Amino acid sequence: MSVESPLFDRLVVVGPGLIGSSVLRRARQTGTIARRLIAVDIDPIFRARVEELGIADEVTGDLRSAVADADCVMLCVPVCAIGPVAAEALSAMKPGAILTDTGSTKVSVIAAVEPALRPDISFIPAHPMAGTEYSGPDAGFATLFEDRWCLLTPLPGTPEADVEKITSLWERCGARTRLMTPEHHDRVCAIVSHLPHLLAFTICGTADDLADETRSEVLDFAASGFRDFTRIASSDPIMWRDIFLSNREALLEMLARFTEDAQAMARAIRWGDADYIVDRIERGRTIRRSLIENKQA
């Protein structure tokens, strides 16, 4: 398929927030993703803003009419909303169209979508690993996915041509893509993203619970360590609540492993086991070095 010819005639983006509006911007900029861009949102304020931004050819609140003629429907709604929104979209989509999503977790998203799936429509779950601490249509930008990963977790039996279309879509957004199982995806994301966020949220709460005098000083003296944590912790609470709840199993397993390791570190500190402490710290440096070599740092 030539890079110049658009992948789809009509692409519907449901939920043009940070991720969805970035896809629209990119599609508009390159012209190689779809001939016509449709944005769907239940919130009239968001719809008005998307119209003002001029990043879609049509903006509507009517999901069923919008998706009826679509070649591709991309759900960029919060993970807990993907199931119900997918069911409504699937009931109106035309045979041969593709349904995809951008949720941060995959096992529970697939389980939520599965009951409404139709044999004549491919559902191709995807997760672009990109984001900022901001949200909404104004937060998006066309280069958000540049050099970031987009992980795809297609179901067994999905036509390869459809998987390739969604892969191309993300590559035309600038992303690198990889296929994996939903279970593997959820474990990888639990350790690289969800657990770090859980720890960052938690330490901010722990600090906030300290006696008043210490608390004001936490703010005054926040060293670089804590500052980095609060940057992570400033992300959207509802989005993260949904991610935590929908990746429950993998996240709790990673937290359990982490807690064992933290307790082992505590024990080493209590008993003065200097070698153990240095060994664990060295591992951080090794990972950091590999990250830099992987040009991801």
Add this chain to the structure above:
Amino acid sequence: MSVESPLFDRLVVVGPGLIGSSVLRRARQTGTIARRLIAVDIDPIFRARVEELGIADEVTGDLRSAVADADCVMLCVPVCAIGPVAAEALSAMKPGAILTDTGSTKVSVIAAVEPALRPDISFIPAHPMAGTEYSGPDAGFATLFEDRWCLLTPLPGTPEADVEKITSLWERCGARTRLMTPEHHDRVCAIVSHLPHLLAFTICGTADDLADETRSEVLDFAASGFRDFTRIASSDPIMWRDIFLSNREALLEMLARFTEDAQAMARAIRWGDADYIVDRIERGRTIRRSLIENKQA
């Protein structure tokens, strides 16, 4: 005291690494800290580098001769070395001189120095809360302390004029200063700096222990959450080992509080307590907002 007149005749900086060499650079640049700058290091390679950098008037490995005529001796050595180095310095210093340090923990540093203290020399513990992930004489720079805090934990009965001199020294380095008890200092630093580092080191180790397949993908897909953690975790292992061991009590208490909070979060995730999760996440945002208002972010 006029800002133009130097605070000391002879300032000896023991351990011209990141912190020590930054003090030397600042003192050389402003001319208002000391008339003569002396750098002491046991490592001949470091001494040669400090001479090449030209940031001290004298560079020597002989601590006792260097401190004999000093008005002020500042120990910028690792926290676990402060006790023995202080004892050697104190045995050679002249009456009326001031001893100070820059260690990241204070209760155990004071306990280590106390046996060698002399009534005719003021020991004024200090902790400039500044740093980078780099170390050594080349890592320092004159503006390292600009707008950062330096916490002082003077012992009861220390002459006020001497405390004021060390306070002025740090203010002339660009820092804001505050006095507090050593115990309070250690608790504040445990939550704002030491615990965040412990968590960052630990999560890198937890990731590194995953099965080989997942581990390679952790590197590939490191989202922003994990990337920030590895930046923290790339700090010097020996320095952090020493900090953890010398702030054992406060750090273990903060880790225990944090672990309780993380377990409560895990329980909320397991049982789907959405309100609890959102409440804890909101706290992070509140702290973040206060941080920005405090112009520390």
